[in-house]
Amino acid sequence: MTVLYEDNHLIIINKSGSEIVQSDKTGDVSLEDSLKLWIKEKYHKPGNVFLGVAHRLDRPVSGVVVFARTSKALTRLNEMFRNGEVHKTYLAIVKNAPREPEGTLEQYLVRNEQQNKSYVYDRERPGAKKAILHYRLVGRSDRYCLLEVDLKTGRHHQIRCQLAAMGCPIKGDLKYGFPRSNPGGGISLHARKISFIHPVSKELIEVTAPFPEDEPLWQCFQNE
Numbered sequence: 001m002t003v004l005y006e007d008n009h010l011i012i013i014n015k016s017g018s019e020i021v022q023s024d025k026t027g028d029v030s031l032e033d034s035l036k037l038w039i040k041e042k043y044h045k046p047g048n049v050f051l052g053v054a055h056r057l058d059r060p061v062s063g064v065v066v067f068a069r070t071s072k073a074l075t076r077l078n079e080m081f082r083n084g085e086v087h088k089t090y091l092a093i094v095k096n097a098p099r100e101p102e103g104t105l106e107q108y109l110v111r112n113e114q115q116n117k118s119y120v121y122d123r124e125r126p127g128a129k130k131a132i133l134h135y136r137l138v139g140r141s142d143r144y145c146l147l148e149v150d151l152k153t154g155r156h157h158q159i160r161c162q163l164a165a166m167g168c169p170i171k172g173d174l175k176y177g178f179p180r181s182n183p184g185g186g187i188s189l190h191a192r193k194i195s196f197i198h199p200v201s202k203e204l205i206e207v208t209a210p211f212p213e214d215e216p217l218w219q220c221f222q223n224e
Contacts, residue, residue: 001034004207009073009200010066011035011051014209017062017186022053035067055081058157060172063090063191063209068199076199081154086196090149090159091138093188093217094168095178097145101137105166106130111156117175118157120165131155133162141220144171148192159189171217184214 001019005012015021015031023030036049052074054066066086068074080086108121108128121128132152139146147168149159157176163169164176170189172182182188195206211218 001031001038002210004064004209005205007069007201009068009070010077010198010205011039011069012194012205012207013065013067015057015062015065015191016214017060017182017212018184020059021056021065031065032067039069052077054078055086055154057191058160058189060185060187061189061191062186062212064088064194064207065191066194070200073199080196080199084152086194088151088191089193090151091190091192091221092147092149092159092163092168093144093171093221094147094163095144095171096168097140098135098137098147098166098168102135104132104134105162106132107162107165109155109158109161118155118161120161129153129155131158131162133159135163139221141217144217144220146221160187182215186212186215188215188217190218 002014004014019031020028021031032051032053036051040049052068054068054074054077057065068077108124109118109131110128111118134150136148137145138148160170160173160176169177170187172178172187174181190212191209193208198205211222
């Protein structure tokens with residue numbers, strides 16, 4: 001856990017690919033719990049610490065996560081995320097190059113709760129939600145490609161399943177068709193940048209998360 005930005009209303013973290021944002025059935029310590037303890041100790045706060053989860057990343061995904069330190073900031077952030085006023089850019093290391101170096105994927109996703117997996121369809125169907133992202137090929141190594149992804153909607157496993165559906169599964173993502181796992185169980189999907197208007201001060205906030213240090217392949221793309 002690395003703090004990338006902090007003020008009285010917000011705190012933005014660079015999450016590792018093994019941390020969970022909120023507690024789940026595994027019982028593992030969550031990023032939310034660790035951050036509350038960190039704030040409590042840093043500022044010598046008595047009693048409970050308020051911390052609101054404005055959005056989430058899948059456990060195996062690394063990168064930028066925004067938390068609210070006040071209820072006012074949380075309410076406004078939630079509305080901003082719902083209205084698409086928060087711009088998120090991801091980087092994904094994939095095995096295969098896409099057929100086109102740049103494009104927009106506009107499809108429909110159906111979530112299977114039992115499998116914790118989403119399925120991609122080209123046409124609308126019962127229970128489906130529209131999913132839109134824009135991708136761009138921005139780098140290559142000897143065996144892999146680096147895609148930059150601008151997420152237009154925030155669906156369950158959206159980047160993972162949409163990229164896999166076009167023949168570009170993310171490195172380490174066994175659930176969506178990559179043949180081998182990564183060391184540590186993470187996948188090579190990184191929430192690289194986030195930008196939005198501060199919910200209280202109204203200033204532009206732009207934060208970039210450094211590449212994961214536990215995956216040497218990311219360093220091949222350091223200058224992309």
